[in-house]
Amino acid sequence: MSLVLIAIMVVPPVAGATSWWAGPRLRGAATVTSGAATFGLALALVPAVARGRPVSRARTAGGGQVVLYGQHAVTALGNWLRVDSLSLVFLLATAFLYALTAIFAVGYVFAEHGADAIYRRRLFAGMNIFAWAMAMAPLVNNIGLLWVAIEVTTVVSALLVAIEGTDSAVEAAWKYVLLGSLGLGLSLLATVVMYHAGSYSLGQAYDLSFTKLVGAAARFPAGTVRLAYLLAVLGFGTKVGFFPVHTWLPDAHSEAPTPVSALLSGALLATCFYAILRYYQITERAAGVAFARDVLAGFGVATLLLGALYLASQRDLKRMLAYSSVEHMGILAIGMSFASPLAVAGVLLHVLAHAAAKGTAFFGAGSVVRKLRTKDLERIRGGMGLLPWSGPLLVAAMLGLSALPPFGTFRSEFSIVAGGLSGASTGLGQVLSAVLVVLVTLAFLGLSWHITQVMASPGPSGGTTVAKGETSKLMVLAMSLALLGLVILGVHPPAQLDNLFHGAVSELGA
Amino acid sequence: MLIPILANVPTPPSTFDGITEAIAVFVLLLVFVMLRQALLHSQVRLYALQSLAVSALAGVLATNEHAGDLFVLAGLSFVLKVIIVPVVVLHLLREAEVDLAGSQRFGVASAVLLGVAVSVFAFLAVGSVHIGGSGAKGLPVPALGAAAATVLVSFVLVMYRADVVSQAIGFFSMENGVSVASLVIAARMQSILEVAFLFDLLVAGVAFALIMRAHHRRSASLSTETLDQLRG
Numbered sequence: 001m002s003l004v005l006i007a008i009m010v011v012p013p014v015a016g017a018t019s020w021w022a023g024p025r026l027r028g029a030a031t032v033t034s035g036a037a038t039f040g041l042a043l044a045l046v047p048a049v050a051r052g053r054p055v056s057r058a059r060t061a062g063g064g065q066v067v068l069y070g071q072h073a074v075t076a077l078g079n080w081l082r083v084d085s086l087s088l089v090f091l092l093a094t095a096f097l098y099a100l101t102a103i104f105a106v107g108y109v110f111a112e113h114g115a116d117a118i119y120r121r122r123l124f125a126g127m128n129i130f131a132w133a134m135a136m137a138p139l140v141n142n143i144g145l146l147w148v149a150i151e152v153t154t155v156v157s158a159l160l161v162a163i164e165g166t167d168s169a170v171e172a173a174w175k176y177v178l179l180g181s182l183g184l185g186l187s188l189l190a191t192v193v194m195y196h197a198g199s200y201s202l203g204q205a206y207d208l209s210f211t212k213l214v215g216a217a218a219r220f221p222a223g224t225v226r227l228a229y230l231l232a233v234l235g236f237g238t239k240v241g242f243f244p245v246h247t248w249l250p251d252a253h254s255e256a257p258t259p260v261s262a263l264l265s266g267a268l269l270a271t272c273f274y275a276i277l278r279y280y281q282i283t284e285r286a287a288g289v290a291f292a293r294d295v296l297a298g299f300g301v302a303t304l305l306l307g308a309l310y311l312a313s314q315r316d317l318k319r320m321l322a323y324s325s326v327e328h329m330g331i332l333a334i335g336m337s338f339a340s341p342l343a344v345a346g347v348l349l350h351v352l353a354h355a356a357a358k359g360t361a362f363f364g365a366g367s368v369v370r371k372l373r374t375k376d377l378e379r380i381r382g383g384m385g386l387l388p389w390s391g392p393l394l395v396a397a398m399l400g401l402s403a404l405p406p407f408g409t410f411r412s413e414f415s416i417v418a419g420g421l422s423g424a425s426t427g428l429g430q431v432l433s434a435v436l437v438v439l440v441t442l443a444f445l446g447l448s449w450h451i452t453q454v455m456a457s458p459g460p461s462g463g464t465t466v467a468k469g470e471t472s473k474l475m476v477l478a479m480s481l482a483l484l485g486l487v488i489l490g491v492h493p494p495a496q497l498d499n500l501f502h503g504a505v506s507e508l509g510a
Numbered sequence: 511m512l513i514p515i516l517a518n519v520p521t522p523p524s525t526f527d528g529i530t531e532a533i534a535v536f537v538l539l540l541v542f543v544m545l546r547q548a549l550l551h552s553q554v555r556l557y558a559l560q561s562l563a564v565s566a567l568a569g570v571l572a573t574n575e576h577a578g579d580l581f582v583l584a585g586l587s588f589v590l591k592v593i594i595v596p597v598v599v600l601h602l603l604r605e606a607e608v609d610l611a612g613s614q615r616f617g618v619a620s621a622v623l624l625g626v627a628v629s630v631f632a633f634l635a636v637g638s639v640h641i642g643g644s645g646a647k648g649l650p651v652p653a654l655g656a657a658a659a660t661v662l663v664s665f666v667l668v669m670y671r672a673d674v675v676s677q678a679i680g681f682f683s684m685e686n687g688v689s690v691a692s693l694v695i696a697a698r699m700q701s702i703l704e705v706a707f708l709f710d711l712l713v714a715g716v717a718f719a720l721i722m723r724a725h726h727r728r729s730a731s732l733s734t735e736t737l738d739q740l741r742g
Binding site: 151155158171172182186189204226251255 | 639665674677681688691692696698699703710713714724728734737739740
């Protein structure tokens, strides 16, 4: 299994290099092959990781006991690479979306920029490196290297946001690279402070591996760990899209090419949330779960409120989806703050379901924008009639994002709310569950209002004639597969996925 | 009688601690000078000087701890931050033929006062969590406070100036503050990580440069005041 980790580390950069140097046809083929291979390799890890059960325990600062890394984990390169239940959930989300985005991108690029060889070269090479950096983040067993991987995602994706070269794309890229880098500066400080916290019990020179840090966390000074955690939540939270450091997100997601928007929204935000969860793991052992939980609750409520309110007032289709991402990141944070096993399992399912739903939605939005040449919700009309496949698929994705059955987002949000209301949670958790339901309903109303206008209203406006029909079969295929994944997660998630969630819930101490 | 009294007298800082603290405070003071500086070229040179101080701090620590990897780190830091990044930014400035910093969002005095306020906050915050405490393992807490203050004042610089060069320099300066913190409290962190951080800075610098260039080509300006199309 070690070879699988090494293959995941090698395949996307090779595809990136091929995309840069090879001819036009090989670029698309290399990217699709790399995406499919990465997803296949990630799936191959599931049986090996999910069969494990907790075997060891550690004392917390409060005197209690939590389950430690007892699950099966696959390691490689002398423990520098390590995949356990928690990291595999996030790797699956990234790999799934990478595979589908690769398929979508081939159709999108040939329909949109068929003759522009430089654009195609930059987009495919950049996408592969971006996906590689996101896949490496959960793969590395070291909080320093985790930071490096996330910094690489910032640099590459900022350049991809600017790739269209328009005024608004450059503006979005500048805001993104500046805010993202400032946030990552704070998270670098968090890494340094956490190192210092560890030096009290691990000595002056040690490696920053998760296993070592989590194992010794109960002996770390609580105040220092709290400071590191706050810096990490604020720093990585900048890239997750937490309020008030979310301002780059709607701009970057709306101005990036559609395949990049899908990766940014469905995979990158979750990857950065994963980084926060690793600090959460250490903090709950060193400083108690209450502090770790309360910080996430504060950021989660503010972020969900902002996302729900802004959704209703959007005039730009992709920007609306970006605020939907903000809303869903708020849901993840609130779900973690419940700290009950059911809610945490719901959070992990939500990571996968959101990747599938947001992939479908952005792919659909890309098809609509490609067909009607506008992102303005006031000018988009008659999507269902013009796009016989993408139109209904986009509507279904919007229903999925609104957490309606039978989609995976319904199952995940139901688990989160049920976890918040369950006995394992606190009184505050029950209040937050109610707040969550109200705000999610508000977001649902905003999304429904817009999508009904866009898709169900008659014909395109302005007297323009737009031919009926899909732009590319590959774009429809990518959307269909993403939606299929979302339905499977809602109707009958694979049993091994449940085992994976149980393992990850134990690792997170819930 | 005399012995208990002497036991309560705080130990004076060692020469090494004194040098470390002096360099950390110098790094902080340079951000304040950047806040006041209106010429972009001068701002870049101040950043180079600040980076030189950080490299010197790494050198001092390397000498004190007899750590060869810290010498390597000091050398890499010097090449990257004192030479490569400033040269690249100065090259961009020559291409752009602009030297006056963009309009300021508020007055110089207000910016400096805000800088002082966030610095006081940083020192108090670091003091309150006793991060270097518990015997402190020989680590100078005031230096860490200065590093945290450098990070926050650099934030002020980014907010205060409305041009891409000053904002990028603010980010690089913030990274210098993190470097000081890293050297002060985590000097023995694996050198592979330190090198990875430096490499990342280089790559981030390239991304900054490319986007700055694209912005200048489209707007014939380095001001961020024109970046106002995306709202809401």
